[in-house]
Amino acid sequence: MQLEKRQLSQSEENYIKAIYALSETCEDTISTNLLAERMSTKASSVTDMLKKLTDKELLTYQKYQGCGLTPKGRAIALSIVRKHRLWEVFLVDKLQFGWDEVHEIAEQLEHIQSTQLTNRLEAFLGYPKVDPHGDPIPNDEGVFDTPAVRVSLASCETGSKGIVMGVDDGSPEFLQYLNKIDLKLGSEIEILEKLSFDGSLLIAMEKRTIQFSHVVAARIFIQPYQS
C-alpha cells in the first residue's frame, strides 16, 4: 500500500478522519448532514469536499447516497489516527499532561508529515498498544494488534465485574470528572445495581460506591472478568 507523496491539506485530513470515525461507530455509509454536524460546518461545504476527495479516489460517494472510504482513504485515516494516538501517549507519558489536556494538541500534531518521525516516536514510546484513553494504536501498516474485549459499562449486567480499559475521549469535562472520582485505566469496577427506570448504575470501585448516569456509563468501557 504505497501512499505517501500525495499530500493532503489539514482540512482534507480532518474530513477523512471524521468519516473513518463515523464509519466505525455508525453504519457504513455516512450522510452529508451527519458529517456536517461532526465537522461543525455546513452541508454545502461537506458536499464540496466529498467531491474533491472522491476525485482523489479516497472516497466512494454518489450524489444523495452518502459516502464511505476507499481502501486508500482508509489507509490515510489510519495513519492519522496512529499519529494522533502516539502523540497523546507522548504528551501524557513524557510531558506529564493529563488525559483531559491532550486531545487539542494532538489534533494539531496528527498532521505533521514524516513517516520516519512517527515510527521513531513509536519506538521512543516503547511501542504502546493503546493511547491514554484506551484506544488502540494501529501499526505502520494500519493494523490493530488484536484489541482486548471492551464493553460499555451501560451494556453490562448487575453483578458484572471488570477492569476499565477505555473511556470516551470526546470531552475534557468528562475526563476531568473521571479524574475527580479517581477513575483511571486499570481501575476495578463492579456493578452493584442497575436502575432500570433511568438506566443509572450503582458501582463499586476500590471500596467506594459511585452512582453513574446512563450517559456516563455509556462512555466507560471495561474488560469483564470471565467469572
Add this chain to the structure above:
Amino acid sequence: MQLEKRQLSQSEENYIKAIYALSETCEDTISTNLLAERMSTKASSVTDMLKKLTDKELLTYQKYQGCGLTPKGRAIALSIVRKHRLWEVFLVDKLQFGWDEVHEIAEQLEHIQSTQLTNRLEAFLGYPKVDPHGDPIPNDEGVFDTPAVRVSLASCETGSKGIVMGVDDGSPEFLQYLNKIDLKLGSEIEILEKLSFDGSLLIAMEKRTIQFSHVVAARIFIQPYQS
C-alpha cells in the same frame, strides 16, 4: 508582553520568521525582493503579505521603503524560533535523528500552538541552551541566555584555535558533508594556513588536516581560545 489569542496562519508565521532571520544577518530594513527570494515566492505576493502583517501591527512598513518587525512581531518571531529549535533538540536527542534531517520536520512542528507544550518540552529536554546546530534557544520571554562568542571560521587568522560552536543549518547537504569529515559541535580546530588568493583554509582537526573552501569556512563558527 501578552500575545496569544491572535492566531496567525502558517504562511504569516513563516513570513515573520523570515523577516526576523534577515533582520539578524542583514541590515535592519528588509527589501521586498530579498524577502521574496528567501520565501521562494514572488515580490507581489510579498507586498500583499506585508500589508496584511502591517495591518496586524506586526511590521513597520511603508511603500517602497522595505519592512521591519515591531516589538510584537519580534516577540512572535522569537516564539517560533524557540519552538523550532526545541523540536530540533527533541528530534536529535530523543529520537536519534541526524542534525541534517531535522530542519524540515521542525519547520512543521514550529507551528504547533500551545505555550504549555513548548514549555513542558523545554523542561523534558533539560532546558537546552542551543539547538543541534549551535543556535541559541530563547526562553519563554524571548530572551537569549548570553550566547557564547561565535566567530566565523572564514574571519579567523592563521594560527587561531577554537572549538566548533555552531554551523549553518541551511542545507542538509552541507551538514552531511560535515558528518563525512566528522566535524561536530565541540570539535577542536586550528587554522594552519589561509590561502589569500581563494580564501580557502587548511585546518587541523583532531590530528587530521582538512582543506575548507571559503564558502564552507564561512558557515562554520568557532569559539576562539584566548591564548
Add this chain to the structure above:
DNA sequence: CTAAAATTTTAGACGTGTCTAAAAAATAGT
C-alpha cells in the same frame, strides 16, 4: 539632470475552503 534600469506596487486572475440562499431530490405522512 535626465534617461535607462531595477525595484516595488497594483490590477486582475485562479484555486482552496468556507458561507447563505435557492433549487433539486429523497423521504414521510395522509
Add this chain to the structure above:
DNA sequence: ACTATTTTTTAGACACGTCTAAAATTTTAG
C-alpha cells in the same frame, strides 16, 4: 399517489494566498 418535510446539491459570494502582467516609483548611470 400526492403533498409536505427533510436532506442534499447547486449557485453565487467572499477571504486567503498565490500568480502574471502592467504601472508606478526609486535607483543608477551618462
